[in-house]
Amino acid sequence: MDTILHLLSRGIDELLGRFSGPLNFRLFVMPTVVTILAIRADLRDAREGMPASLGAFLRNPIERQRLLRSAIKDIGKVFLVAIVLDTTYQLWVLKSFHLGQLLIVAIVCAIVPYVLVRGPITRLGRLVYRQWSTPNKASVSGVATNTPVRK
Numbered sequence: 001m002d003t004i005l006h007l008l009s010r011g012i013d014e015l016l017g018r019f020s021g022p023l024n025f026r027l028f029v030m031p032t033v034v035t036i037l038a039i040r041a042d043l044r045d046a047r048e049g050m051p052a053s054l055g056a057f058l059r060n061p062i063e064r065q066r067l068l069r070s071a072i073k074d075i076g077k078v079f080l081v082a083i084v085l086d087t088t089y090q091l092w093v094l095k096s097f098h099l100g101q102l103l104i105v106a107i108v109c110a111i112v113p114y115v116l117v118r119g120p121i122t123r124l125g126r127l128v129y130r131q132w133s134t135p136n137k138a139s140v141s142g143v144a145t146n147t148p149v150r151k
Contacts, residue, residue: 014094015101018086021093026085030078030109037074038117046125055119075114082106 018027050056056063086105090097 011098011101014098015104017093018089018105021089023085023089023092026082026089027105027109030082030085031113034075034078034110034113035117037078038114039121041070041074042118042121043125045122046129049126050122071114071118075110079106079110082109 018024045051051060051063057067058064083102083106086102087097090102
């Protein structure tokens with residue numbers, strides 16, 4: 001039992017040490033890049049009238065495949081970079097390799113931000129695109145306005 005507690009304690013200390021150790025910039029840069037990619041994908045979905053990602057992923061098998069392909073395309077390279085950078089960190093600083101810690105860091109840096117951002121931005125984008133695509137009442141009634149109608 002003491003061995004398990006020691007391993008857990010050491011693992012948590014090593015995970016938390018990543019915030020102050022070398023290469024700590026990756027813990028901020030990668031989630032930022034993934035968030036930008038998620039926002040881009042969300043706005044594309046909103047523009048095309050696609051459903052929100054989590055609901056469609058859970059309910060519609062066809063959308064599930066499309067969303068999975070989109071997610072892999074968007075975060076695949078960033079996920080690989082997260083794996084390479086954390087492997088470098090582990091070998092350089094810890095002088096060992098821990099697969100569990102590697103997966104935790106890569107998932108938290110690359111996948112979690114993508115999943116958290118994906119749905120709300122689609123809903124917000126849909127509202128914006130809906131307002132841009134509906135003509136205002138003055139231009140429909142024949143009264144000229146200075147505001148262009150966007151479609």
